Amino acid sequence: MNQKVRQVIAEHAQLPADLPPLEDQTNLYEVGMASRASVNMMLALESVFEIEFPDSMLNRAVFESIAAISEAVEELLG
Numbered sequence: 001m002n003q004k005v006r007q008v009i010a011e012h013a014q015l016p017a018d019l020p021p022l023e024d025q026t027n028l029y030e031v032g033m034a035s036r037a038s039v040n041m042m043l044a045l046e047s048v049f050e051i052e053f054p055d056s057m058l059n060r061a062v063f064e065s066i067a068a069i070s071e072a073v074e075e076l077l078g
Contacts (some may be wrong), residue, residue: 005070008048012041024067029060038063045069051076 002024009015013028014037022031028038042063046052051073053062062072 001073002066002070004048005045005066005073008041008044009066009069012044013037014040022066024070025065027064028066029064045073049073049077 006022009022009028013033015028016032019031022028033041038060042053042058053072053076057072057076062068
């Protein structure tokens with residue numbers, strides 16, 4: 001799953017191309033992800049994993065790192 005999350009981030013987070021490889025705990029907002037890109041990434045995650053993020057998960061903390069995103073997706077997949 002972590003690899004799929006990384007792929008979605010690479011395709012939709014609009015991060016600078018010159019970034020070194022991301023660690024699971026790297027804060028995506030601190031390395032350049034804009035709010036609009038996080039929405040695009042969330043929609044892509046919903047499509048790829050066939051899930052829907054509930055309103056309670058629509059906050060910056062859920063989408064700030066690969067680890068946080070993976071944890072949220074795992075929770076939604078049950």
